[in-house]
Amino acid sequence: MAKLELAAWALVGALLGGEVGLAVLRPWDHHVPLSLSGSQTSSLVPANGSPSPGATTLVTPSAGGKCQDVVVRKVEQLHTIPRSAWVHASDGVNVRGAPSSSATRLTTLTTGTQLNLLGEQTNPNSSVWYRIRLSDGRDGWLSGRYTTNYPISVASTDSLKIWLPAGYQFQSVAAGKAEARYKNGPPTLLYMESGAKDQAPTETTVPAGLPSRSTWTARSTEPALVGDLPATDQVFGIRLAGSSCPAIVHEVRITTTTRYYDLMFVLDEASSSVVAQLLDSATVQ
DSSP: OOHHHHHHHHHHHHHHHHHHOOOOOOSSSOOOOTTOTTOOOOOOSOTTOOOOSOOEEEEOOOTTOSSOOOOOOEEEEOSOSSEEEEEOOTTOEEEESSSSTTSOEEEEEOTTOEEEEOEEEEOTTSOEEEEEEOTTSOEEEEEGGGEESSOEEEEEOSSEEEEEETTEEEEEEETTEEEEEETTEEEEEEEEEEEEGGGOOSSOOOOTTSOOGGGOEEEEEEEEEETTEEEEEEEEEEEETTTTEEEEEEEEEEEOSSEEEEEEEEEOGGGTTHHHHHHHTOEEO
């Protein structure tokens, strides 16, 4: 889907959802409201609760580096079948009877559901679909767009819930401010600030320890969805540790009718692509 089309759909969804109080449905095959009667719960991992067979690799920083570490820690599944995956979409993902968004919907899986992938198909439009087995024995298909290949767990503040790679949790640092760190140690992956909408700063506050905004290099500005709320993801290149160590900043502001939410991700270039997945898992109050 073209970025312009994505932005247009996000705007339409926001207007419809805000004005008539309807559940916002995205235009591609994805989420449906989870209050559907008769939706099935699915046992998608072996009975002992362990992940499906498949090799994993732990993504960690290189030892002995002089640069402040901004690698996102996660245990990635190698691209083999079978393997585990996890649903990251904030309002669930459809499981269908065939690898197509027009096929019959069998059920809806919630955020964080662990999957055992049994098959994979790439369609002519380049969309990737995965085959799973539901608890009633039926095989179903879901879009790979809404899954991660690493375990995720929920991290929450009093106003934000987001699914981060397992091991990351928020620590409150001041009123309305929190930082998500791996096992409570440095560095910080996500800085979050929220408050009343009429008190939002003109620009996101730069956290202590990051270089001055005047030294940042603009990379790109992309439309984004935070859950079902349209937002803008501004990407910058920065230098850490005495202007010698590169990192990427993703700066996102979300506003509701009453509040603002500023999210700032700081990570390495190779990990930059996970931000879209993390934003898609988020919900705000």
